[in-house]
Amino acid sequence: xxxxxxxxxxxxxxxxxxxxxxxxxxxxxxxxxxxxxxxxxxxxxxxxxxxxxxxxxxxxxxxxxxxxxxxxxxxxxxxxxxxxxxxxxxxxxxxxxxxxxxxxxxxxxxxxxxxxxxxxxxxxxxxxxxxxxxxxxxxxxxxxxxxxxxxxxxxxxxxxxxxxxxxxxxxxxxxxxxxxxxxxxxxxxxxxxxxxxxxxxxxxxxxxxxxxxxxxxxxxxxxxxxxxxxxxxxxxxxxxxxxxxxxxxxxxxxxxxxxxxxxxxxxxxxxxxxxxxxxxxxxxxxxxxxxxxxxxxxxxxxxxxxxxxxxxxxxxxxxxxxxxxxxxxxxxxxxxxxxxxxxxxxxxxxxxxxxxxxxxxxxxxxxxxxxxxxxxxxxxxxxxxxxxxxxxxxxxxxxxx
Amino acid sequence: xxxxxxxxxxxxxxxxxxxxxxxxxxxxxxxxxxxxxxxxxxxxxxxxxxxxxxxxxxxxxxxxxxxxxxxxxxxxxxxxxxxxxxxxxxxxxxxxxxxxxxxxxxxxxxxxxxxxxxxxxxxxxxxxxxxxxxxxxxxxxxxxxxxxxxxxxxxxxxxxxxxxxxxxxxxxxxxxxxxxxxxxxxxxxxxxxxxxxxxxxxxxxxxxxxxxxxxxxxxxxxxxxxxxxxxxxxxxxxxxxxxxxxxxxxxxxxxxxxxxxxxxxxxxxxxxxxxxxxxxxxxxxxxxxxxxxxxxxxxxxxxxxxxxxxxxxxxxxxxxxxxxxxxxxxxxxxxxxxxxxxxxxxxxxxxxxxxxxxxxxxxxxxxxxxxxxxxxxxxxxxxxxxxxxxxxxxxxxxxxx
Numbered sequence: 001x002x003x004x005x006x007x008x009x010x011x012x013x014x015x016x017x018x019x020x021x022x023x024x025x026x027x028x029x030x031x032x033x034x035x036x037x038x039x040x041x042x043x044x045x046x047x048x049x050x051x052x053x054x055x056x057x058x059x060x061x062x063x064x065x066x067x068x069x070x071x072x073x074x075x076x077x078x079x080x081x082x083x084x085x086x087x088x089x090x091x092x093x094x095x096x097x098x099x100x101x102x103x104x105x106x107x108x109x110x111x112x113x114x115x116x117x118x119x120x121x122x123x124x125x126x127x128x129x130x131x132x133x134x135x136x137x138x139x140x141x142x143x144x145x146x147x148x149x150x151x152x153x154x155x156x157x158x159x160x161x162x163x164x165x166x167x168x169x170x171x172x173x174x175x176x177x178x179x180x181x182x183x184x185x186x187x188x189x190x191x192x193x194x195x196x197x198x199x200x201x202x203x204x205x206x207x208x209x210x211x212x213x214x215x216x217x218x219x220x221x222x223x224x225x226x227x228x229x230x231x232x233x234x235x236x237x238x239x240x241x242x243x244x245x246x247x248x249x250x251x252x253x254x255x256x257x258x259x260x261x262x263x264x265x266x267x268x269x270x271x272x273x274x275x276x277x278x279x280x281x282x283x284x285x286x287x288x289x290x291x292x293x294x295x296x297x298x299x300x301x302x303x304x305x306x307x308x309x310x311x312x313x314x315x316x317x318x319x320x321x322x323x324x325x326x327x328x329x330x331x332x333x334x335x336x337x338x339x340x341x342x343x344x345x346x347x348x349x350x351x352x353x354x355x356x357x358x359x360x361x362x363x364x365x366x367x368x369x370x371x372x373x374x375x376x377x378x379x380x381x382x383x384x385x386x387x388x389x390x391x392x393x394x395x396x397x398x399x400x401x
Numbered sequence: 402x403x404x405x406x407x408x409x410x411x412x413x414x415x416x417x418x419x420x421x422x423x424x425x426x427x428x429x430x431x432x433x434x435x436x437x438x439x440x441x442x443x444x445x446x447x448x449x450x451x452x453x454x455x456x457x458x459x460x461x462x463x464x465x466x467x468x469x470x471x472x473x474x475x476x477x478x479x480x481x482x483x484x485x486x487x488x489x490x491x492x493x494x495x496x497x498x499x500x501x502x503x504x505x506x507x508x509x510x511x512x513x514x515x516x517x518x519x520x521x522x523x524x525x526x527x528x529x530x531x532x533x534x535x536x537x538x539x540x541x542x543x544x545x546x547x548x549x550x551x552x553x554x555x556x557x558x559x560x561x562x563x564x565x566x567x568x569x570x571x572x573x574x575x576x577x578x579x580x581x582x583x584x585x586x587x588x589x590x591x592x593x594x595x596x597x598x599x600x601x602x603x604x605x606x607x608x609x610x611x612x613x614x615x616x617x618x619x620x621x622x623x624x625x626x627x628x629x630x631x632x633x634x635x636x637x638x639x640x641x642x643x644x645x646x647x648x649x650x651x652x653x654x655x656x657x658x659x660x661x662x663x664x665x666x667x668x669x670x671x672x673x674x675x676x677x678x679x680x681x682x683x684x685x686x687x688x689x690x691x692x693x694x695x696x697x698x699x700x701x702x703x704x705x706x707x708x709x710x711x712x713x714x715x716x717x718x719x720x721x722x723x724x725x726x727x728x729x730x731x732x733x734x735x736x737x738x739x740x741x742x743x744x745x746x747x748x749x750x751x752x753x754x755x756x757x758x759x760x761x762x763x764x765x766x767x768x769x770x771x772x773x774x775x776x777x778x779x780x781x782x783x784x785x786x787x788x789x790x791x792x793x794x795x796x797x798x799x800x801x802x
Contacts, residue, residue, distance in 0.1 A: 159658060163563045168681040173690055230735040240690060250663070256670055256686035257560060269657055278655070280569040285657035289574055289641060295696040314776070382648070 002275060003031045005089050005119075006304050007103035007110050010038040010044055012206065013124040013150065016267045017099050018045065018159040020275060028275055032089040034102065034110065037061070043068050046092070053078050053092055055085030083109060088274045097275060099150070100125045102162070105372050107134050115139045115147070122274040123229075124150035124393050130221050132368045133228030133325040134361065146231060148274035151221050154229055154262045155270035156248035156261035163251065163259045167232065173250040173258075174222050175242040176300060177202045179214040182243065186304045192343035196338065202245040202265055212307075214302060215346055220311020229314050234315040238306065241298045246287075263287050299339070306347040310354065319359040323368055324375035328353035333381035340387035347385065353378045403676060404432045406490050407743060408511050410455075411439040411608065414525040416553065417668045418500050421447065424684070426594055428692060429676055432488040435503065435511065438462070441669075442467050447478045447592050454487030454493055483705055484510060496597035498769035499529050499787055500551070501526045504607070505731070506773050509533050516540045516548070523675035524630075525551040530784035531622050532724040535762065549675035554623050555630055557649035557662035564652065564660045567631065572697040574645040574651040574659075575623050576702060578603045580615040583644060587599060587705045589631065593744035595737065603646040604713045612734045613708075616747055617701060621712020625723050628716050634769030635716040640709065642699045647688075670796050707748040720760040725776035729754035741788040750787065754779045 008014045014033075018122075021028040032053040035042035039061055040376040046054045047070055056062050056076055062081035080088055085357045090098050090110040098114040100107055101124040111128045114121050123129065128136050140147045149155050149287045162305050163170065180199050181192065191266065197214045200205060205213070212218035225236045241252075250260040258280050260331055263269050282352050302309045307329070332349040335341045341349065361366050405422065409415045409783050415434075422429040433454040436443035440462055441800045447455045447470055455478055463482035470478055481489055484507075491499050499515040502509055502525040512529045515522050516736050517540050525532065529537050541548045551555050554575045581600050583591065598615040599608060606614070613619035620640050627638045642650075651661040654781065670686045708730070715722040733750040736742045742750065754776050755783040763769050 032612065048606060053744055058490075159564050159660060163560050163662075164681045170683075182414045238691065240693070247661075250690065252688075252690065254683040255681040256671055256688060257674065257681070258688060259560060259564075260661040261564075262650075262661060263657055272656055273658065278563045280654045280656040280658070282571075282655040283657050287653075287655065287657060287659060288488050288697075289651065289659060290700055292641070292698045294698070297690075297695070298695045299691055342682060367570075401503040 001029050002027060003029050003094050003096045004275070005034075005095040005098045005114070006030070006101065007030040007034045007090055007107050008036065008040040008099060008125070009036045010101065011035040011103060011118060013099070013267060013271070015022065015102035016183065017101070017271050018049070020268050024272070026282060027281065028225065030110075031095050032092045034086045035088040036102070039065060047072055047074055050074060050076050052076065052094070053080060053324065055080045055087055055089045056080075069166065086110040087113055090119070091117040100128055100270070101150070105131060105369060108368065112136055112365050115143065118143050118145060120145055120148065121269060122148045122150045122271070126221050126225065127326055129225040129228045130326045131372060132365060133215055133322070134318075135365065135368070137228050138230070146277070148277055149225075149229060150267075150270050150274050151222070152248045152265070152270050154202065154225060154249070155273055157226065157251055159261045159273070160249070160251035160259035161230070163257075164253045168234070168253050168255075169230070169232070170252045170254045171236040171238055172226060173238045173240050174219060174250065175245065175247050175249055176212065176216060176219045176227060176239050176301075178215065178241040178243050178298075179224060179247045181214055181304075182241065189296065189304070189344050190342060194339065200366070201243065207337055210334050211336060211346075212329065215307040215343075216305035217307035217311065217350075218331050218348075219300070220308045221326065222319050223308075223311055224315045224325075231239070234312050239300045241300050243296055244294075246292070246295055262289070271310065279398060307350065310347060310351055311370065315355055317359050319361055320357045320371040321354055321359055323362070323371040324354045324357035324378075325350060326378040327337075327372045327375035331376050331383060335383040335387065341383055345386050349379055349382045352382055402430050403428060404430050404495050405676070406433040406435075406493060406496040406499045406515070407431070407502065407510050408435045408487060408491055408499060409437065409504065409526070410434040411436045411442040412502055413669060414500070414502035414672070418672050418676075419450070421669050421672050425682060428682065432496050433493045434685055435487045435490040437503070438583070440466060444473075448473055449477060450473055451477050453477065454481060454488045454490055456481045456483075457605070458482065466741055474676070486529075487511040488514055491520070492518040496520060498523065500672070501529055502551070506532060506728075506770060509769065513537055513540065513766050516544065516546065517744050519544050521546055521549065523549045523551045523672070527622050527626065528727055530626040530629045532773060533763075533766060534626065534723070534768070535719075536766065538629050538722045544721070546680070547679055550626075550630060551668075551671050551675050552623070553649045553666070553668070555627060555650070556674055556684060558631065558652055560626065560662045560674070561650065561652035561660035562631070564658075565654045569654050569656075570631070570633070570637070570655045570665060572637040572639055573631065573633065574639045574641050574653065575620060575622045575627060576646065576650055576738045577617060577640050577649050577700075578614065579699075580613055580617065580642050583642065588606050590705070590745050591743060594672040595740065598737070598744060602644065605739060607730065609734050611764045612737060612747075613730065616708040616744075617706035618708035618712065618730050618751075619745075620701070621709045622727065624709075625716045625726075635713050637759060640701045645691070645695075646695055647696055648698045662688070706750065711748060711752055715755055718760050720762055720786045721758045721772040722755055723758055724757035724763070724793040725755045728773045728776035729780040732777050732784060736784040736788065744785055746787050750780055753783055
């Protein structure tokens with residue numbers, strides 16, 4: 001029986017993890033949950049799973065949840081809150097495995113402390129590797145604990161890497177769906193609307209990651225994550241566009257053999273893989289290979305998608321650059337979603353902010369968060385300058401109140 | 402330094418193995434060779450590689466080769482001959498690794514004895530598994546020695562299997578190019594010529610295996626080989642047509658993940674893999690994944706290609722049935738190549754011969770060879786009956802002498 005903590009239990013990955021735990025209740029026991037701001041779902045999850053500890057964002061929420069659970073006769077669950085609450089969830093002594101799925105830098109410290117506490121960590125939080133990858137992978141190496149990737153691409157790489165030793169890897173290939181603008185000519189990028197950007201062809205995800213998929217910045221983040229997770233140089237991490245998203249990634253070995261991983265596009269599969277590793281557990285998440293007809297591939301267009309290029313440059317420069325890349329992107333995408341800047345402004349804002357961020361190794365999560373704050377401020381400043389005089393797209397359709 | 406014996410050094414796989422040994426002379430030493438009937442090439446190979454032992458088919462050939470080598474001042478090579486010579490090559494004490502690449506049942510005994518002598522064996526001889534698979538895999542298991550497949554499909558499976566334990570395999574998928582008649586309607590099969598059957602779309606191989614690829618019997622043999630090699634039920638071994646032959650095979654695990662192996666279509670790659678296993682050695686046999694555009698797939702048409710169906714049936718029945726399948730196929734293909742029977746007669750001959758062969762476990766190579774002889778006689782008999790009154794296709798174009 002593996003004893004699980006979930007950081008980010010009310011988000012998409014958190015809910016899928018609980019669904020996996022539901023299907024395999026003989027293997028996985030939910031011990032602690034960090035739930036964030038969705039109080040209603042936090043209550044439901046605590047009532048269903050009876051964790052030893054549940055953490056919510058605010059102290060007032062904790063109080064409210066505590067009394068609701070008491071009324072519902074849920075006596076075994078202690079309610080905690082805030083960053084300290086998340087830390088307690090992540091480092092709870094009886095936990096073996098921590099699923100790190102809090103969106104954004106909020107999950108950094110708890111994940112880092114989970115690794116330092118000797119937990120096996122399943123990583124679904126991008127920032128853990130993009131912003132604090134050097135720190136977190138070093139801590140995991142020191143304790144000889146595996147970091148198990150939960151997103152589909154790195155999970156695929158992890159599976160293919162079993163075909164050889166890491167020293168025998170020539171390069172890896174991350175597949176990209178290409179997003180909704182794969183076939184849109186560059187000349188039309190200026191007119192791209194929020195609605196168009198949110199229309200992802202293969203995966204249903206949150207708004208920010210969907211826009212990041214449309215700019216290919218998400219693939220850029222994945223390149224950085226892969227460098228950190230598998231200790232590869234940016235030149236060893238390639239991107240190949242594969243619109244069907246059937247092959248999730250590939251590993252090319254020094255002898256010329258390439259291994260690829262294919263499966264259904266369902267996040268429960270990499271979650272189950274990570275939770276069960278090194279075992280494989282029978283599931284019903286079948287891909288009907290017999291029905292497969294075509295797989296298409298093409299190289300990514302770096303000129304059309306400058307965000308991918310920016311990610312490679314940040315990966316090479318290292319230090320604060322990748323922290324700034326993530327922070328500036330989050331601010332820019334939010335501004336795009338609110339109609340304050342255009343689709344083509346996203347890479348411009350990011351490039352400027354990353355450009356003014358110093359390189360140099362970051363020694364603590366605190367330093368990472370400092371660079372993050374500074375980059376966000378820089379990005380907001382630039383967004384404001386670019387949006388001045390621009391009629392917000394959203395305002396056109398919003399009712400006048 | 403791995404010390405290598407090659408059974409079948411003058412054939413296609415044997416020559417490719419020597420080419421690999423040439424490129425990696427710091428890793429592989431050629432210790433013994435079994436060369437067969439090509440005396441000129443046997444002489445060249447002995448002069449180049451200076452093996453301790455070289456075996457040729459006939460005693461008279463051995464004498465001739467011996468004196469030529471003496472004249473050429475090759476003093477370290479002893480020349481032996483016949484089945485006994487092959488056995489000495491295969492079981493030579495200083496040999497670590499035996500490449501089994503003699504075409505046909507002639508290689509069975511030497512391969513079996515190599516396994517029993519505790520050698521690691523790389524299998525390129527189909528008959529070893531189709532006809533004597535139960536004996537040879539049992540002997541390898543007893544001595545805990547690996548059997549490393551050298552053909553591209555099973556080699557691919559071997560690589561993908563590293564992604565999990567054998568108990569975690571749901572099924573495997575062997576890819577088939579589909580051969581030259583993938584898109585030919587069944588109605589035109591009666592008119593298929595030898596030239597058309599020898600025109601394989603992706604691999605350059607010998608005549609029999611090329612015809613076996615056109616009938617899909619070769620894939621049927623591979624299904625049987627896979628059952629024996631990986632200890633799988635015939636239901637667990639699927640075939641998927643993939644005309645580009647880029648993915649060489651796939652393994653589907655119980656959790657729903659599928660691993661696939663891709664590479665150039667060059668036999669030196671599986672040879673290098675088998676010789677180096679469990680290491681991977683840097684080579685220049687690169688597949689340019691960045692240039693990949695399309696991969697196509699479709700299910701095999703068992704009605705158009707009854708040989709594949711016959712192979713599944715023989716695999717399920719076991720015992721002498723798969724011996725007869727191979728023997729009858731060899732006779733029928735030879736008759737087709739000589740214009741004595743038509744393309745559509747091949748499965749008919751095989752089905753009749755397999756039908757009259759008893760099932761039941763075979764306990765020795767001698768028993769295997771007995772069933773093989775009987776099946777060949779039966780097949781020749783049936784070929785004679787079918788070709789009676791038929792104008793040999795070849796005779797039409799042969800000059801009258």
